[in-house]
Every structure is written in structure tokens, then in C-alpha cells.
Amino acid sequence: MSDTFTPWSPSPEAVAGGRGARVVYRNAPLRSEVPPEHRGATRTQLPITPGLRVLRAHIVGRFPFIRQTYMPGRSRPMLDTQRLDMHQAGRAIDFMVAQLGRQPDHAHGDQIANYLAANAERFGVQFIVWAGYKFNAGARTPAERFAPYTGTVPHLDHPHVEITPEAGAMALPWYRTQQSPAATPSDDAPAPYEDAGGPSPLVMGGVALVSLAAAFAGVWLIRRR
Structure with missing residues (x-):
């Protein structure tokens, strides 16, 4: 996989939809708020929200080139904080546009990100990160919702x-018109990598290191913002 890339340049429709979306960024719950039955020694995972399943089915149906999706997250002690990440909260999904270690199709990723940003209010999308750029409904002003990703x-x-939680609960108008798809084992299996994009990091002195084997394979370590 090349070390150089072209950052996502949101389309005019994406910028208009994202900046104008009436979406409020909502954090994942605190770990202390997670019911005991969803806590584990190495993994804490709330159920995948029904809205995320619906959105996954819609996007995969619209963009058949998607190679894989990952919804559940993985929790490791060195990464644990007081708050779940969005995968663990059942409200985040990764749409893979390349096999691990292969060069991604940048145009395919652009299509997905642009479509979701353009329809952020309709789908309740609060955050997107793709190819070094992000949409963040939690930015201070609408003009700042699109910005370089500094992870x-x-x-x-x-x-x-x-x-958003409202989208996850299928409380938005678009979701009420959709039929919730049946869960499959592959959908609910945890991603083999942190945030689906790379191996678990070894954090030393604030620097995230990637294992030599993973680096040789060309996969990417994905670290949250």
C-alpha cells in the first residue's frame, strides 16, 4: 500500500449536506454505564444498534463494491478509557474499500463518504473519517465540520x-420507512483489528508502533481521533 495518498475532497453536495445537517454529536456511554452482561475481561460491547444494521444494508446495497464491513469493536486494556468508543457502543461501522494489504480504490471511498455526508441529517451521521479528512457534526461551527483528520x-x-443514538434507535423519519435486516454471524463478529484498519497498537511514550509483520503486510493502524 502506498505511503502517499490523496485526501478526501468532499463534493459540493457533501459539503452542503454536512454543513446544513441538523445533527448533534453524541458521545458513546461511559464504561460505568454499561450493563454487567455486556462487560468482559478483554472486550466490552453493547449490542449493535438496529439503525446501524439498517444503514449498513442500505449502503452495501447501493455500493456493491464494498468488500467487507465491521461494526463491533475490540477493547484492549492499554486502550481502555472511561468511555466506550463508537464501535463498542454499537454506533460505528467501517466500510472496507480494499482488502488488507492492498491498494484501496480511492474513488470508491469518496463515493461512500460523499453520499453519507450529503445525507447526514437523513441518516443521522455524526462523524466520518476517510483518507485523511473528516466530517464532524460536533465542530464548533458548520464551516468547521469538514477538516483534515489529525489522528x-x-x-x-x-x-x-x-x-447518533436517535439513528441507532431508528427514531429518525428515514429509518421508520426501512425494514431491519436479520443479523448474521459475520456482521456481529468483532473486527480482527482495532477499528478494522490495523493491528492493536503498542503505545510507548505516546507513540503508536505497528508490529513489523503488520507493517510488512501493508495494513494500517487505525487510531481514534
Whole structure:
């Protein structure tokens, strides 16, 4: 996989839809708020929200080139904080546009990210990161909702998408018109990598290191913002 890439340049429709969307960014719950039955020694995972399943089915149906999707997250002790990440909260999904270790189709990722940003209010999308750029409904002003992504790795093999609790609960108008798809084992299996894009990081002195084997394979370590 190349070390150089072209950042996502949101389309005019994406910018208009994202800046105008009446969407409020909502954090994932605190770990202390998670019911005991969803806590584990190495993994804490709330159920996948029905709205995320509906959105997944819609996007995969619209963009058949998507190679894989990942919804559940993985929790490791060195990454644990007081708050779940959005995958663990059942409100985030990764749409893979490349096989691990392969060069991604940038145009495919652009199509997904642009469509979701343009329809952010309709789908309750609160955050997208793709190819070094992000849409964040939690920005201070609408003009700041699109900005460079400053995380450790730029999400080159998949757009990462988060939805609001209302979308997850299918409480928005669009979701009420959709039929919830049946869950499948592959949908609910945890991603083999942190945030689906790379191996678990080894954090030393604030620097995230990727294992030599993973680096040789060309996969990416994905670290949250």
C-alpha cells in the first residue's frame, strides 16, 4: 500500500449536506454505564444498534463494491478509557474499500463518504473519517465540520462512519420507512483489528508502533481521533 495518498475532497453536495445537517454529536456511554452482561475481561460491547444494521444494508446495497464491513469493536486494556468508543457502543461501522494489504480504490471511498455526508441529517451521521479528512457534526461551527483528520493514521482502506443514538434507535423519519435486516454471524463478529484498519497498537511514550509483520503486510493502524 502506498505511503502517499490523496485526501478526501468532499463534493459540493457533501459539503452542503454536512454543513446544513441538523445533527448533534453524541458521545458513546461511559464504561460505568454499561450493563454487567455486556462487560468482559478483554472486550466490552453493547449490542449493535438496529439503525446501524439498517444503514449498513442500505449502503452495501447501493455500493456493491464494498468488500467487507465491521461494526463491533475490540477493547484492549492499554486502550481502555472511561468511555466506550463508537464501535463498542454499537454506533460505528467501517466500510472496507480494499482488502488488507492492498491498494484501496480511492474513488470508491469518496463515493461512500460523499453520499453519507450529503445525507447526514437523513441518516443521522455524526462523524466520518476517510483518507485523511473528516466530517464532524460536533465542530464548533458548520464551516468547521469538514477538516483534515489529525489522528495517527488517515483511514486509507475504509471510511469510518458514526451515527447518533436517535439513528441507532431508528427514531429518525428515514429509518421508520426501512425494514431491519436479520443479523448474521459475520456482521456481529468483532473486527480482527482495532477499528478494522490495523493491528492493536503498542503505545510507548505516546507513540503508536505497528508490529513489523503488520507493517510488512501493508495494513494500517487505525487510531481514534
